[in-house]
Amino acid sequence: MMALDDITVLSLESGISAPLCTRMLGDFGAEVIKVERPGVGDVNRHWDSVVDGDSSAHVWVDRNKLSVELNLKSDEGLEIFHELAEEADVVVQNYSPGVVERLGVGYEDIAAITDDIIYLNISGYGRTGPYSDRKAYDMVMQGETGLILMNGSPDAPAKIPLSVCDINAATYGTISALLALFHRERTGEGQNLDVTMFGGMLSWLGYFPQKYWHADEVPERIGMRHHLLTPYGPHETADDQYVNFAILSEAHWELLCDAVLERPDLLEDERFETNEKRVANRETLEPMLESLIAERPRDYWAERLAEAGIPWGDVNRLDEVLDHPQTDHLDLVKELETEDGPVPYVDTPIDSDSLEFAAEPMPDLGEHTDDVLEALGYSSDDIERLRESDAI
Incomplete structure (x- = not known):
């Protein structure tokens, strides 16, 4: 048995932050239903095609999920989403500011259907405040939160090559969802959660704010050296x-x-x-x-x-890390079995005597639409009609 067996997560996600969050919840055993735009899907599906035609980002963040194509701008598509939400424990969304409210799938809409829902908003700056209307991506957020100007060599700033702001938000999103599930277990209450890339990265600035507040120091770029320690x-x-x-x-x-x-x-x-x-x-x-x-x-x-x-x-170079003796010892690289053959991936880095983790391949766009609708009680004729009306 996995820790999140019998937990259903319904996701309106795009890019990296929310998809990585829900992938981690899926790794822990939750059923994750990824709602995608018909014919297009998540933008991360289209960034490259290096994994047997799939994108490297899609393989990274979309394992252990079901994919459902749903047109939320149609009345029938919206109705289906509300039915799915009624059965869900957690809804996760990181759409652009204001989108879920305009579509009728924001927290207030879902809480009116199921009052113990846990609704997680992942955004750049939050849903209120002077920057709440701004879209945010990892590179933008690295600049806003000071990372670019403190990283690199003295003669040139640099971004961090990892999507560190997205990973930060995904991690805090996962933690917040688990905390909210634990809180609901104790109290029966759902809640509306906000996780921001901006706030998350500020929390990762470590000792630098203290150095500024108490010594008026703004970190200069020092390349491969350490700001606080030497050598x-x-x-x-x-x-x-x-x-x-x-x-x-x-x-x-x-x-x-x-x-x-x-x-x-x-x-x-x-x-x-x-x-x-x-x-x-x-x-x-x-x-x-x-x-x-x-x-x-x-x-x-x-x-x-x-x-x-x-x-x-x-x-080490990346290839040396992936072939590292400790990588092998910790059994961190495993394989997903897909229709195109085995696909290697880096496993969840948690070692436990009793916890189990899921390892299902990333879904094709809309691969599980029919299965999910049938589970809701829709007949094959109903599904065909919905497809003809462009609701799915």
């Missing part, structure tokens, strides 16, 4: 590789100087006697350490760092 990060070796290490304490600093670099004189330098002083004098310290590391090959430094007990690792 920290990848250092190029004599054989054009990298060794990546982290000095998190004064004990680590002493080990680095004595056991790894064999430069105990650095411990006597007042400029480097605390982490704060090392950061203040990083323009002196970091080039010195980079020059030292560049004198020897990667294996030399790896052995010494390991012997000293300093946290370290390699700087």
Whole structure:
């Protein structure tokens, strides 16, 4: 038995944030019904075609779902959605601002049908406030929440290549849905939830707001180095590789100087006697350490760092990560069985003695329309009539 068996999630989703949220709920065992625009479907289906004709994004976020094509602008299509909502436990939506209200599928509409519904809105900025009418995408949100200007090298800012703002919203959306289900289990009450990309990313800014509030510091771009700690990060070796290490304490600093670099004189330098002083004098310290590391090959430094007990690792390419020995040991890459053959995917990274997770392939557009309508009591004639009227 999976944790969310007997939980039904009805989703009006597009892109990454809501689809990834509902995919995680599907991974945990919920029945996820993905309502899609007839003939078009989710935009993420069309970004590329590298997986046997399917898009890489669709494969990433749409496993463990049923796909239903439904025209919500038609009276019959809207009626079907309301019937599905009456049977659902959770509704998730991340449509553009105001769309679900105009279509008649917003929280008030659904709560009038089933008052214990959990309705999750995932948006860029929220449903109220000066930015509530703005559409938001990951790149836009990376800029709005300060990520772009603090990321990259001193001479050029950079976006984070992952859809980190979407992933943030999906994660908080999943947590909020699980919390609301737990709350309903205790109280019998449904609720209307808002998760915003903007708020989620601000919550991930970590110690930077504290540095600004208390020291008037706005983070500058420092490439592969760490804003709060030094030495920290990848250092190029004599054989054009990298060794990546982290000095998190004064004990680590002493080990680095004595056991790894064999430069105990650095411990006597007042400029480097605390982490704060090392950061203040990083323009002196970091080039010195980079020059030292560049004198020897990667294996030399790896052995010494390991012997000293300093946290370290390699700087891997994507292919090396997917073939990593720990990836294999944790059994993180599995295969979905599809009509076109096996499709590899990265599994849910939760290891448990008793929890089970779903692993059903991503659906074709409208693949489950007939099955879902039949479960609602529609006959084959009814379904054919709905198809002819463009309701489905």
